[in-house]
Amino acid sequence: MPDASPAKWHLAHTTWFFETFVLTEAAPGYRPFDPRFGYLFNSYYNSVGAQYPRPRRGVLTRPDLDEVRRYRARVDEQMEALLTAASKEDFESWWSVVEIGLHHEQQHQELLLTDIKHLFSCNPLEPAFHEPHDEPVSEPLPLNWHPYEGGVYWMGHDGSGFAYDCETPRHEVFQHPFEIASRLVTNGEFLAFIEDRGYERPELWLSEGWTVVNERAWKAPLYWRREDGRWRVFTLGGMKDVHPAEPVSHVSFFEADAYARWRGALLPRESAWEIAAADLPVEGNFVESERYHPAAAPADGSAGRPLQMFGDLWEWTASPFLPYPGYEPPAGALGEYNGKFMCNQFVLRGGSCASPRAHLRASYRNFFPPDARWQFTGIRLARMRS
């Protein structure tokens, strides 16, 4: 699986980020822990130098885990020394990069979980990452629709607190009247799509999605397996039955889009999603719950607002990942962080059960190619209001 990396690599890469973008910049004459790590643990920053090929990260048996831990300890120590001794001015000039480094590490905490999940799923021994919770079985809630007015709205980061460059500038958009679903699409609902031969009907799919479905012989979401006539699913807690009330997860944009078409609905544009999320608290099933799995929508009322907007699963939007009007990537290597990926990827919103809660906000834009399935991704429906 060329998109995933070993856990050890994630550990070293996030440390490399601080070493490269803070220590090396801040301390003239800084001597790196091992100069060869600059090649091994650079992910995609062309400005900083060449990169060891991503699909071959798995063959790096050296440095071993102990060495990587020493690397982390040393860099942590040096970062602490640097920031402690810094003048107020220096501190402020470094802080913006340190802050990105911290958020960057949060992203890799999530990737660490999704990559382990994928790795374990390839192993016929079906190892479990943790002891699964024993959740009470709930009934699926009915799906309702929340209406929003059309007109000119502001979207994008409003300037207080941290945000990535791609969330800016805040700008006006014209939004058509819409409704958004009260919760995520469930396994039970998605099963009806499968049983209606959803994976076999070309008229439901984008042309490129139809090609992918056939070439990869997709018949169900990633991690679903048919065993003895029933659907089972691989989770970080091992194999379990597919529960109808839980949100369907590990679907690609293509599947989300085909499902919406089958149901006579749409995926929300990211502007619609952000309008609906703007006033909601950032609460939900995040990594801190240690569930590592999406949960059924709570039955105890939505108080008139959509449920599960944050946490549980990243929600595919209908919007390609594009620059906002007036967007400028930062100067230097960190300009490669987001801007160069603004092509053939779709925006996801809201975070997942593998995201740290503090990492999320209403303006947050995640993005993946439309065929990606190994992240915790799900489906939120929308529709036009006439």
Place this chain on the structure above:
Amino acid sequence: MPDASPAKWHLAHTTWFFETFVLTEAAPGYRPFDPRFGYLFNSYYNSVGAQYPRPRRGVLTRPDLDEVRRYRARVDEQMEALLTAASKEDFESWWSVVEIGLHHEQQHQELLLTDIKHLFSCNPLEPAFHEPHDEPVSEPLPLNWHPYEGGVYWMGHDGSGFAYDCETPRHEVFQHPFEIASRLVTNGEFLAFIEDRGYERPELWLSEGWTVVNERAWKAPLYWRREDGRWRVFTLGGMKDVHPAEPVSHVSFFEADAYARWRGALLPRESAWEIAAADLPVEGNFVESERYHPAAAPADGSAGRPLQMFGDLWEWTASPFLPYPGYEPPAGALGEYNGKFMCNQFVLRGGSCASPRAHLRASYRNFFPPDARWQFTGIRLARMRS
């Protein structure tokens, strides 16, 4: 080249369109010219049946050209008989499909030229399709900027005359203030990008574009060849020198985007392009000129409006090809005409020197994947107004 088709196939496919979507529908008991042609000449309509694989169209030595001509003559004859004898009601109900069939044939007239150009370019004999015009050599015009106000605009087809489904519904958008370039980017300007090592600097490229540039070893636009220290270009009139005043053509979206970034400008969003084009006459260098090559912008003044907006070259926009708000594909097989391609493609506007003039309008949306270069595609720059 898997995207291109033989001339004979285009001739048969456009006839198949009328046979399948008009004759077969209108005349109960209609017997097709050859029932096997339904498989051979169906391009991508899954609703109508399976399709002979596109990359293998080149091996169809049968039916031969004479047989295809007989096929065309027979279907033309039957179409004429049908429409002549039709009641007013029948005529009207069939007309909407006939009209699509005619516009469909115009599209294939353009593809016929671009596919022949590509085929001939692969032949070391460098055959010419026509005797090239002996054009007077002109000096490049300076590039100016035309400003437009921001605000809410209407875009999409306004309802009079023919338009494809994807140009509708007409709807409001919020457009930020912008400027648009007075003409297309010239070969001379693009050469400066090449000489500034534009194809070798990753910071100018989208990540996916950078991969493509390296995998395919792109060093210049398609059809440019370096011979004895100077740049030559393959055209439908054979090889000739690259002329600095002519618009640069046969560039991908990736190259257009990188060029704009290098120059500190942008590609226009399709809304901006349509706003700028809305009041312009549909005039320019179309296929009727029989030049089959873009021409330098005329020196005799622009009268305060951008030149070359129609004809010469399709202009890459910054906009992925997406459904307009409220878009509904038509019912039935013709619903596959445009809607299913709304993923990982970019919109091009304005038509080219290979397009029939009558085929174009301000709301017309063409689309190709970002790495496509074999169409007559060029670069129109834009920029934000502060």
Place this chain on the structure above:
Amino acid sequence: MPDASPAKWHLAHTTWFFETFVLTEAAPGYRPFDPRFGYLFNSYYNSVGAQYPRPRRGVLTRPDLDEVRRYRARVDEQMEALLTAASKEDFESWWSVVEIGLHHEQQHQELLLTDIKHLFSCNPLEPAFHEPHDEPVSEPLPLNWHPYEGGVYWMGHDGSGFAYDCETPRHEVFQHPFEIASRLVTNGEFLAFIEDRGYERPELWLSEGWTVVNERAWKAPLYWRREDGRWRVFTLGGMKDVHPAEPVSHVSFFEADAYARWRGALLPRESAWEIAAADLPVEGNFVESERYHPAAAPADGSAGRPLQMFGDLWEWTASPFLPYPGYEPPAGALGEYNGKFMCNQFVLRGGSCASPRAHLRASYRNFFPPDARWQFTGIRLARMRS
């Protein structure tokens, strides 16, 4: 199909051979018909220069057929003039190359037929190359075994008449006692292998063959098609029923080898085949019969010798194509004719219904990779004598 070439290309290539290896060598200052043809029509002679890529030969719409015919006429004329006017010495020095050129053209006459057969087979219209003969239906003959003694034998060309370099030098081999089958394996016999699930049982296959069978989903010989519960076969005379008494054709070495294993027999080594063929007349179903299809073994007695050794189908041997002891390729470009292919190919013997009779002899070695099926190839069984 990357191994096949258009008919027009074969016509031009065989002419190019004479132009390059005779006219250009013999006549100082010779001006080629078109210097660019040297690139287009060179098949694989690195010593002579670069080659237009084989898989792209199909896109060469120019030169057209008329031009190729003019090319052939001009070169024929010049060859005739050269040889007529030549001194005895010159004539003799050129003759060895002219002779290779003539045998080379015979090989391409066969390839022309096999390539047309493959091309037509890809066309859903199933065009026929000729009106098929109306053959009387015969009963299959029983398969008998002809025994041969072991010991030291001589093999290879004996020096009289033309032979390719790879048939020399004549040399001694130690041959173990063996028996050879009285005729080719029939369709009926091969059908029993299919029905015994021969294509699904890994224990019958070489490891590399098993991979090929699965990757390409082979279920029967090339050109066999299952229609309405019976086996049909595509021939140069169009589709027809698989006849049980006709020899099974268009099988790969892998299929021949698996079939032999299934039947408890072997394929003959080429030494065994040559020993058995050494005293037989070169008679059989060759291209001159204009049948273009293998025929059932004649019932009128074998007079104590194996039937069908020449003509009908090339017979896969168990021998990789290797140099004979002391083999030296000729100096110069013609050294590339055979020698460089002595790796990962297997020897076939005896010629086929598409071979000119005059092209064959007992020492003749044809060779193809073990997965090749588009030639007229069949199965002759052998076994050890204890």
Place this chain on the structure above:
Amino acid sequence: MPDASPAKWHLAHTTWFFETFVLTEAAPGYRPFDPRFGYLFNSYYNSVGAQYPRPRRGVLTRPDLDEVRRYRARVDEQMEALLTAASKEDFESWWSVVEIGLHHEQQHQELLLTDIKHLFSCNPLEPAFHEPHDEPVSEPLPLNWHPYEGGVYWMGHDGSGFAYDCETPRHEVFQHPFEIASRLVTNGEFLAFIEDRGYERPELWLSEGWTVVNERAWKAPLYWRREDGRWRVFTLGGMKDVHPAEPVSHVSFFEADAYARWRGALLPRESAWEIAAADLPVEGNFVESERYHPAAAPADGSAGRPLQMFGDLWEWTASPFLPYPGYEPPAGALGEYNGKFMCNQFVLRGGSCASPRAHLRASYRNFFPPDARWQFTGIRLARMRS
């Protein structure tokens, strides 16, 4: 590198061999250590069941090394118990398989070293497997030729002691008079080939080899690297200078063959090699030396016989791996051990510095595809005697 496996996998696979082919067969009701290991650690035995895909062995983070060691300990224990308690008859019936299992494990001991070498070579940190010996630098010996008579010889295993099926039956061959080189080709000699542009001259290469050389951009043996104008080589002891007196290693058959052609010599057929080796003691630089690297030929005389025939490097022969006349694979799954690989592979003889000494003998046939380079492979020249 799809041909290599992790060390852990080799450890488990060799244990699986005993569990599957001895314990499961011998003890009715035997309960395997973990039934899923049968899938994970089966290499290529179709008769025993499906196999986990070889290229994905690297993703098996479970079972971990401790678990594999427990597996080995348990199976060793059970094997010991079985053999200790066995009746003489049972012991004998099991012994032939146990013996194969032991030789099988020796083969994997060698693969373990070659796979680790390859894995480490992919790591930019260039880790070393062991502390390299500090060898005295010697001068290369001159290369002499040892002559042998032609005639009928016997080859193949003579029946005393263990041998693999493919070494039998012992049989007669006709061998032409030949000479064999007194030692392996050295780095210095191979460097002359490189400097004479050996990798750039198509006339020296087999056609398939020439394709491989160009597609993979080979410029030197595997593990050679050009650094600051001199050749360095990666070894299990880390990087070091290429020493001219050491044998050239990690070359493919294609390189060995091209080198021989360049030098006007041949590779020996396996019959010639075996004739030359038949009376030599099995002595040399084997894995027991713990050098893990080939050594320069000793200067202290060859006493009239070729040096380095055993140990140092596997020697490519000119012979494809084929069944000997009358060869029969064993019944059952062990029939898959060798027989099914008799296609498109070449025989190597003599063992290497990574082979256990007890594993070798004069009749031993190793085999690899002609493009394989990651084994310890070298070049022994031969030539015809006139």
